[in-house]
Amino acid sequence: MAFEPKELQKEIKYEEIRIYSDAELNNYTEEELKNFKIKHDIPDLDDLEKGPWPSFVADAKQGALHRRKLADDRMLIDRDVIEDMLGQLQISFDEGETHWKHGGIVGVFGYGGGVIGRYSDLPEKYPSIAHFHTVRVAQPSSKFYDSNFLRTVCDLWEYRGSGLMNLHGSTGDLVLLGTTTEQLEPIFFELTHEMQVDIGGSGSNLRTPECCIGKARCEWSCYDTQDLCYELTQYYQDELHRPAFPYKFKFKFDGCPNGCVASIARSDMSFIGTWRDDIRIDQEAVKAYIAGEVVPNGGAHKGRDWGKFDIQKEVLDLCPTKCMWMEDGELKIDNAECTRCMHCISVMPKALRPGTDTGVTILCGAKAPILEGAQMATLIVPFMKAEPPYDNIKEFIEKVWEWWMEEGKNRERLGELIQRATLPKFLEVLELPAMPQYVKEPRSNPYILWKEEDVPGGWSRDIKDYRARHKR
Amino acid sequence: MEELKKAIIEFAESSKKTKFYFKDIEKAVQKVNPDAKMREIKKACTALINDGTMIYFSTGSSTMYGLKGRGMTEDPE
Numbered sequence A: 001m002a003f004e005p006k007e008l009q010k011e012i013k014y015e016e017i018r019i020y021s022d023a024e025l026n027n028y029t030e031e032e033l034k035n036f037k038i039k040h041d042i043p044d045l046d047d048l049e050k051g052p053w054p055s056f057v058a059d060a061k062q063g064a065l066h067r068r069k070l071a072d073d074r075m076l077i078d079r080d081v082i083e084d085m086l087g088q089l090q091i092s093f094d095e096g097e098t099h100w101k102h103g104g105i106v107g108v109f110g111y112g113g114g115v116i117g118r119y120s121d122l123p124e125k126y127p128s129i130a131h132f133h134t135v136r137v138a139q140p141s142s143k144f145y146d147s148n149f150l151r152t153v154c155d156l157w158e159y160r161g162s163g164l165m166n167l168h169g170s171t172g173d174l175v176l177l178g179t180t181t182e183q184l185e186p187i188f189f190e191l192t193h194e195m196q197v198d199i200g201g202s203g204s205n206l207r208t209p210e211c212c213i214g215k216a217r218c219e220w221s222c223y224d225t226q227d228l229c230y231e232l233t234q235y236y237q238d239e240l241h242r243p244a245f246p247y248k249f250k251f252k253f254d255g256c257p258n259g260c261v262a263s264i265a266r267s268d269m270s271f272i273g274t275w276r277d278d279i280r281i282d283q284e285a286v287k288a289y290i291a292g293e294v295v296p297n298g299g300a301h302k303g304r305d306w307g308k309f310d311i312q313k314e315v316l317d318l319c320p321t322k323c324m325w326m327e328d329g330e331l332k333i334d335n336a337e338c339t340r341c342m343h344c345i346s347v348m349p350k351a352l353r354p355g356t357d358t359g360v361t362i363l364c365g366a367k368a369p370i371l372e373g374a375q376m377a378t379l380i381v382p383f384m385k386a387e388p389p390y391d392n393i394k395e396f397i398e399k400v401w402e403w404w405m406e407e408g409k410n411r412e413r414l415g416e417l418i419q420r421a422t423l424p425k426f427l428e429v430l431e432l433p434a435m436p437q438y439v440k441e442p443r444s445n446p447y448i449l450w451k452e453e454d455v456p457g458g459w460s461r462d463i464k465d466y467r468a469r470h471k472r
Numbered sequence B: 001m002e003e004l005k006k007a008i009i010e011f012a013e014s015s016k017k018t019k020f021y022f023k024d025i026e027k028a029v030q031k032v033n034p035d036a037k038m039r040e041i042k043k044a045c046t047a048l049i050n051d052g053t054m055i056y057f058s059t060g061s062s063t064m065y066g067l068k069g070r071g072m073t074e075d076p077e
């Protein structure tokens, strides 16, 4: 059953909820900024402003000056938050130790995630950052924003928080950095009731799912990434907001193997669009590329002269499975050997397109280094259709969760559990047959151990019969 | 549900610890009530959160449950 909204999306009355005028937002001159010094000495941070790169220090100083010049009743937490944050960071650089305390019971009513408690352990020295909590705001699918929305979030955060934010965190959330405990419920109310946006996930629960731009703009998308992302976000609200997992769990959705949200490296369950029929070839367009009539790579990298397009060198030789060749002026592909890497399609988008029998490949177990080192996801389901209401996908997800919640240790990611319990065990739980492609290389995961019921005759044998054929 | 809530509170009150992973709550409840399903235990925990008996503790990367007013303050240790 697909998710059905209980109420229609309200129209957001931006003009009523905006807080600051343009004059308040642009309240200092370039000259003032150049001469501005924050109240702490921060030599190492000043150093980070040098060089051609953008610098968070420069951004933070702008925020600090902006707060210096706002009227007293135009912000609800301390004026000095940004200056104190920078001051404490300088101390951390001096001592090589962090002064943020980790964790606490802050949260908003009924939610087990989305708000992360942070406290300074130098509250006497830096009183305005004694509480400096983070709020994660769920991004819309593919991050399509209305600029009114972004301005309103910025206003809200300037007014009830530090004004510092980072877009976007690893899960895709808008990350609002630094507010006090008293401001959390009002922020939550305004985000959810006035702005119709939820807060994201944190802690031992499903994190805010994230997808590539998908069918909204990209012709390669093999399924509707936004729809699947939205559906699973709504369908698994309980898992998102009420933590009961052993540890965090992330879904990410790439529409094709180009992997624009890098789901294969960044999510416990990665959905990558693919096709199981043949790559569509327009032979006339192939000829046009060869003749130099169409720029390769959709015009990317055309800033310099790479010479004449060479289909042999740039496409055929780079096919990882070497399944392409030219025959009588036509491009041929042995589709059974094609690993769907997208290389040829990306180079010649006018000539080649993914097939039409599309769906998803599901991979599990990627993670950043925590207990064990970093890990890429392992292919589990080579192909599955991905169409609403996605019951097949939900059934798969729930089997995985059930096992992980049962067998996983506290703070053990799915990928670590698969390593500990073994891949064959995971496949057995999912009732999937093992296939040769699961063997990465014989040295690291060579063995499929047979169980007695897998072997004709089991473990018992007639020793006399055996000896009749094999001498001692 | 009431039975599960009672088991959760009893476990949390009798433990020396003040913060619990969900898994540890689940195991403790299943010790006194072997038929209790994980989802039901989770529902009971949520109900205890909603009525204010329990609170969440989060480091940002993992989450624990505790009884309100028992050892857990707003400050981290």
Ligand code: HEM
Pocket: A443
């Ligand atoms: C110039 C000749 C050879 C070269 C360069 C060579 C190279 C290698 C290399 C690189 C490995 C992998 C080691 C590992 O990853 O642990 C290997 C394994 C092996 N080689 Fe050779 N090899 C040669 C000749 C031979 C010959 C003549 C035999 C048998 C008569 C042989 C039998 C094996 C066996 C049984 C292994 C597996 C050993 C194990 O995994 O413990 N090799 N060889």
Ligand code: HEM
Pocket: none
């Ligand atoms: C009754 C006879 C044999 C017994 C009991 C035996 C037993 C074993 C055992 C227990 C191992 C270690 C397997 C493991 O790493 O888990 C092994 C490895 C090996 N045996 Fe044998 N073996 C026998 C005959 C042979 C013969 C006749 C050959 C070659 C003609 C051979 C070549 C090897 C090689 C190359 C390895 C290393 C394989 C690897 O590490 O990848 N063995 N053997």
Ligand code: SF4
Pocket: A212, A213, A214, A218, A219, A220, A221, A222, A254, A255, A256, A257, A258, A259, A260, A261
């Ligand atoms: S992952 Fe593929 S489908 Fe999605 S935006 Fe990137 S190229 Fe397009």
Ligand code: SF4
Pocket: A318, A319, A320, A321, A322, A323, A324, A333, A337, A338, A339, A340, A341, A342, A343, A344, A345
């Ligand atoms: S998609 Fe990749 S593997 Fe398949 S034919 Fe093109 S280059 Fe080769």
